[in-house]
Amino acid sequence: MSYKNEHHEENFFQKYVWSVDHKVIGIQYGVTSLLFLLFGFFLMMVMRYQLAYPETPIPIVGWFFSESNGIMLPENYNTLGAMHGTIMIFLGVVPLAVGAFGNYLVPLQIGAPDMAFPKLNAASYWSYFVGGVIMLASFFTPEGAARSGWTSYPPLSIFESGQTMWLCGMIFLITSSLLGSMNIIVTIVQLRAPGLTWFKLPFFIWAQLVTSFLLVLAFPPLEAASVLQLMDRVAGTSFFLPSGLVYAGNAVEAYGSGSPLLWQHLFWFLAHPEVYVLILPAIGIVGEIIANNTRKPLWGYKSMIYAISFLGFMSFIVWAHHMFLTGMGQTMSAFFQLTTMIISIPSVVVLTAFFLSLWGGSIRFNTPMLFALAFLPMFGIGGLTGLPLGVAASDIFLHDTYYVIGHFHYVVAPGTLFALFAGIYYWFPKVTGRKLSESLGKLHFYPSLLFMNGVFMPMFIQGLSGLSRRMYDGGTQYAHASDILHWNEFMTISAFCLGAAQIPFILNIFITLASKKTGERNPWNSTTIEWSAPSPPLPHVNFDKDVEVFRGPYEYSVPGEEKDFCPQTEK
Amino acid sequence: MSSIPYILEERPDTGLNNSRLGIWIFIASEVMLFGGLFSAYVFLRFAAPEGEFDYWGSKLSVPMATFNTLMLITSSVTMIMSWASLKMKQFDKYKLYLGLTILCGTAFLAVKYFEYTGKFSHGIYPASSTFMGIYFTLTGLHVLHIIGGLFVLIYFWGPAGSRMWKENPDLLANRIEVTGLYWHFVDLVWIFLFPILYLL
Amino acid sequence: MSSDSHKSVEEQVKIYLNVFGALLVLTGVTVAVSYLDVSFIEAFFIAIVIATIKGSLVLGFFMHLISERQAVIWILISTFIAFLILMFLPLVSMTDHTNIW
Numbered sequence: 001m002s003y004k005n006e007h008h009e010e011n012f013f014q015k016y017v018w019s020v021d022h023k024v025i026g027i028q029y030g031v032t033s034l035l036f037l038l039f040g041f042f043l044m045m046v047m048r049y050q051l052a053y054p055e056t057p058i059p060i061v062g063w064f065f066s067e068s069n070g071i072m073l074p075e076n077y078n079t080l081g082a083m084h085g086t087i088m089i090f091l092g093v094v095p096l097a098v099g100a101f102g103n104y105l106v107p108l109q110i111g112a113p114d115m116a117f118p119k120l121n122a123a124s125y126w127s128y129f130v131g132g133v134i135m136l137a138s139f140f141t142p143e144g145a146a147r148s149g150w151t152s153y154p155p156l157s158i159f160e161s162g163q164t165m166w167l168c169g170m171i172f173l174i175t176s177s178l179l180g181s182m183n184i185i186v187t188i189v190q191l192r193a194p195g196l197t198w199f200k201l202p203f204f205i206w207a208q209l210v211t212s213f214l215l216v217l218a219f220p221p222l223e224a225a226s227v228l229q230l231m232d233r234v235a236g237t238s239f240f241l242p243s244g245l246v247y248a249g250n251a252v253e254a255y256g257s258g259s260p261l262l263w264q265h266l267f268w269f270l271a272h273p274e275v276y277v278l279i280l281p282a283i284g285i286v287g288e289i290i291a292n293n294t295r296k297p298l299w300g301y302k303s304m305i306y307a308i309s310f311l312g313f314m315s316f317i318v319w320a321h322h323m324f325l326t327g328m329g330q331t332m333s334a335f336f337q338l339t340t341m342i343i344s345i346p347s348v349v350v351l352t353a354f355f356l357s358l359w360g361g362s363i364r365f366n367t368p369m370l371f372a373l374a375f376l377p378m379f380g381i382g383g384l385t386g387l388p389l390g391v392a393a394s395d396i397f398l399h400d401t402y403y404v405i406g407h408f409h410y411v412v413a414p415g416t417l418f419a420l421f422a423g424i425y426y427w428f429p430k431v432t433g434r435k436l437s438e439s440l441g442k443l444h445f446y447p448s449l450l451f452m453n454g455v456f457m458p459m460f461i462q463g464l465s466g467l468s469r470r471m472y473d474g475g476t477q478y479a480h481a482s483d484i485l486h487w488n489e490f491m492t493i494s495a496f497c498l499g500a501a502q503i504p505f506i507l508n509i510f511i512t513l514a515s516k517k518t519g520e521r522n523p524w525n526s527t528t529i530e531w532s533a534p535s536p537p538l539p540h541v542n543f544d545k546d547v548e549v550f551r552g553p554y555e556y557s558v559p560g561e562e563k564d565f566c567p568q569t570e571k
Numbered sequence: 572m573s574s575i576p577y578i579l580e581e582r583p584d585t586g587l588n589n590s591r592l593g594i595w596i597f598i599a600s601e602v603m604l605f606g607g608l609f610s611a612y613v614f615l616r617f618a619a620p621e622g623e624f625d626y627w628g629s630k631l632s633v634p635m636a637t638f639n640t641l642m643l644i645t646s647s648v649t650m651i652m653s654w655a656s657l658k659m660k661q662f663d664k665y666k667l668y669l670g671l672t673i674l675c676g677t678a679f680l681a682v683k684y685f686e687y688t689g690k691f692s693h694g695i696y697p698a699s700s701t702f703m704g705i706y707f708t709l710t711g712l713h714v715l716h717i718i719g720g721l722f723v724l725i726y727f728w729g730p731a732g733s734r735m736w737k738e739n740p741d742l743l744a745n746r747i748e749v750t751g752l753y754w755h756f757v758d759l760v761w762i763f764l765f766p767i768l769y770l771l
Numbered sequence: 772m773s774s775d776s777h778k779s780v781e782e783q784v785k786i787y788l789n790v791f792g793a794l795l796v797l798t799g800v801t802v803a804v805s806y807l808d809v810s811f812i813e814a815f816f817i818a819i820v821i822a823t824i825k826g827s828l829v830l831g832f833f834m835h836l837i838s839e840r841q842a843v844i845w846i847l848i849s850t851f852i853a854f855l856i857l858m859f860l861p862l863v864s865m866t867d868h869t870n871i872w
Contacts (some may be wrong), residue, residue, distance in 0.1 A: 112575075113574040113575060114574075114575055116575065116589045116593065117589070117590075117593060118575075178597075178600050182593060182596045182597055182600070183593075185592075185596055186589050186592050186593045186596065189585055189587070189592060189842065190576075190577050190582050190585060190587065190588075190589050190592060191575070191576065191577070191589075213849075216596055216599060216600045216603075217599065217600070217603050217849070217850060217853045218603075218853075219600070219603075220600050220601070220603035220604035220606070220607060221603055221604070221606065221607030221610075221857055222607075223604055223607070224604050224605075224606075224607030224608045224611065225607060225611075227608075227708060227712065228608075228611060228708060231697060231704060231708055235696075235697045235698060235704075235707075236696070236697070236698030237697045237698050237701070237704035237708075238698075238701060238704070239611065239615065239701065239704055239705070254698070255698060255699065255700050255701060255704075257615070257618065257619050257620070257623070257700070257701045258615065258618075258701055259614060259615065259618050261861075261865070262611055262614050262615065262861070265610075265614075265860075265861035265864075266607055266610075266611065266861075269607075269857055316853055316856055317856060317860070320860070320864060326868075327868050328864060328867065328868065329864070329867030329868055330867070331867050332863065332864040332867045540574070541574055585840060585842055586840040586842075587840055587842060587843065591843075592842065592843065595843045595846060595847070596846060599846055599847065599849075599850040602850050602851075602854055603850065603853060603854060603857070606853075606854040606857050606858065607857065609858065610857050610858045610861060610862075613858060613862060614861055614862060614865065617862065617865065618865070633802065633805075637798065637802055640798050641795070641798060644791065644794045644795065644798065645791075647791075647794075647829060647833055648787060648788070648790075648791040648833075650833075651787050651833045652784065652787065655780050655783060655784050655787070658780045659780050659781070751833075751834075752834055755829050755830075755833045755834045756834075758829060759826050759829050759830065762822050762825050762826050762829065763822050763826065765801070765822075766801055766805070766818035766819075766821070766822055767818065767822075770801065770802070770805035770814075770818060771805075771811070771814055771815060771818055
C-alpha cells in the first residue's frame, strides 16, 4: 500500500473543522463527547442534590427554577432524568466509544491510511453535532427539554412537552451512527494491511466490528418509530394512542386504534442491542490493555471472538425482558427469559478469559491497567445484578426500582466509562506524543473507584426494599421507603466526591498538552500496528513506511526472542 | 484520499470494492428502516377492528398505483441499461437511459402529488385513521427516498457526469453502479408497498 | 466487476430486458389476483409470494446478487433474519397477551 502524501495546503477550516482525516474526526468526537459526559454529570449532580434534600432550594442552579423559589418541581426532575439518560448514552458514551475510539484507532490498528469513506466520516460527525445542538437547545425553548424518560414511552410522550425536539435530535443522532458504523465495517473488511488475516486482528477490532453490525441493523427501527411518534405529536395520527384515551381529564381527540406497546417493541428492539454497543468497545479496550500490561497473549482470544459474535446475534432476541410487566403471556415470557439467560453466557466467557489472562502475567500497574483491572469486578457486579432482572419472577418486584438503576450504572459507569478512561490514558501518547502523568492518573483512579461504589451500591439496597425510580422526591412520600431513605444523602455526597475525583483527570489532560512533546512511538512496548506509526500519526496517510503484517496481535514473551514483545509488523 | 485502496479495483480476498460493500450495508440498514414501518403496519392491522383497514384501504386508487409500479419498474430497467451503456463505453446512450430514469422517477412523484392532494381535498389526512397514518408515513418516507435518489441521478446526468466521463470513466461507472443499487432498492420497497397498501 | 466475469455486457442486456418483461407480467398478475375472492390470509400469502418473486428478480439480476460475493450475501441473510425477528416476535407476543394491548 503506497503512502503518497497529499501536497496541497489546507487552511485552518480544512485542517481542523471540516477535515476528512479520521484522526481529526476522532478527536472531534472525543472532545465533544467528553464535554457532553461532563454536562450529563452536572445534570445528575442537580438530581442527586434534590434526592438528598428534597423540597429545599437548589444552590447555584436554583435560578433555573425561579418560579418556585429555587425548589425543583416534579417536571424539572423528570426533565433532568430524561436528559441525563439521553445525553449520557447517545451524546456521551456511544460517540466516545465508537465515534472517537473507533474512528481514531480502527484504521491505525489495521494499517490503513484512513477510513474507507473519509467524507462520510466527516458527515457522521457533523450529524452528531447537529443532533447534540438540538438536544441542548431544547433546554432553552419555552416548552423545555424532554421529560418522558430516555425511553419516551407513549401515551405520555405524545402529550408531554419537549419531546418533538428530542425526536428531531434523535433522528440526527441515529443517522450519524448509521453512517459511522457502515464506514467502520467497510474499513475493517476492505482496508486491512497485507498479511492481516481475520484471526490476526486485535480483539478491539473484532469488538468494533460486532458493535457496528448491531448499530446498522438495530438503529433503523428506532428511527422508524421516532418518525411515527413525531407524526403522532405533529400530524395528529394515533399510532401509539389507544382508543378511549383520557388525558388531564379530557378525552383525547385522536382516531385511536393505536398501540403504546408498538413503541415499546420498536424502541427496545434497538435499545437492547444498544446496551451491547455500550459495552463491546469497552471490552475491546480492556482486552488490549490487559494483554499489553501482563506481557502475555490474551487467553482464549478465539473463544472471545466467537463469544462476542454469538452475543451480537443473541442481542436481537432478548429485548422484551424490558417488557415483562406489560401483560405478556407465559409463552413469550418464557422465551425471552430463556434467551436472556443464554445471553449472559458469552459475557461470562469474556470476563473469565480476561481473569485467566492475568494468571502468570508480569503485571504492570500503570494507570490504564488500574482502570482495566477495576473494570473486571465492576462489570461483574453489573452483569450479575442483571440476572434477577432477566428472570420474570424477580423482575416483577424489581422492575422500575432503584435496583435497575444500580444494575445498569454499574455496567456503564464503573464498567464502560472506566474502560474508556483506561483507553484515554493508554492511547494518549499515540494521539498527542505525550504520556499523561501517572501520579495524577492514580489520583483520578482510586477515589473514582471508591465513590462509584458509594453512589451505586446502596441503590441495590433501595431497590430491593421496593423504592421506585423516577420519583422527584426520592421516595419521601412512601412509608415503605422510610428506612432506606437515609442512603440518599450518602449517595449524593459520594456523587459530589466522584465529581471532585475527575478534577485530576481534567488537569492532567491540560497540563500534559501544555508540556513538551516526546513523540515516542511505542511507550508501552506494545505489539499492535498503531504503535508503529509516528506519535501523532501523519496527516491523511498515518504511516511513514508500508505496513505488512507477519504476526498475531499479542506476541508477548515469545520464547526464544530477546525482547518481551514482537510487533505485528516485524518478521 | 488517493492512498485509500480498493475504491475501484476489487480486493482479491473479498472480491469487493469499497463502495459496493458500503452501499449494500446501507441498503441493509434501509431494509430495517422500512421493516420497522412494515412491522408497525402489521401490528396495527391486527390490533384494529375487523374491516377497518379494508374500509380505509378501499379509498386508495389502484390504477394510479399500478401506473406508479410500472413507472418504477421501467426506471429500474433504464437505470441498469444506463450502467450497461457506460460499461460499453457508449456515453450518449448512458445519458439517454439515465434521463429516462429521471423522467420515470419524476412521473412517479407527479402521480404521488396528485394522489396526496386528492386525499387532502376530500378531507382525508394522516390523522383520519390509523391506516391513513401508516399509508402516508410509509409512502411519504418512500417519496423522500425517491427525491434523494433523483438528486443524485440528476447530479450524474449533469456536467459532473460529463466531467467524470472525461477524467475517470471507471469511477463514473462505479458511481452509477452504486447509485443504481440504491435506486433498485427503492423500486424493491415499492414492489412490496404496492400490494400491501393498495391491494390487501 | 464480478457480475461480468462470466458474461459480456451485451448478453447481460438481453437478460435485463427479459427480466423487465417478467416484471411487467407479474405486475399484471398482482393486480388481477387482487380481484379474486379469497380470505385475507390467502390474499396476503399470494401477494407476498408474487412480490417476493418480483423482488428476487430485481435483487438477482438488476442488483447482480446472483453473481455477488459471499460477504454481501451473508450480510443480507443476517439482515433478513433480523427483519423477520422484528416482524414476527412483536406480533406473536401480541397474540400471547393477557389483555388487549
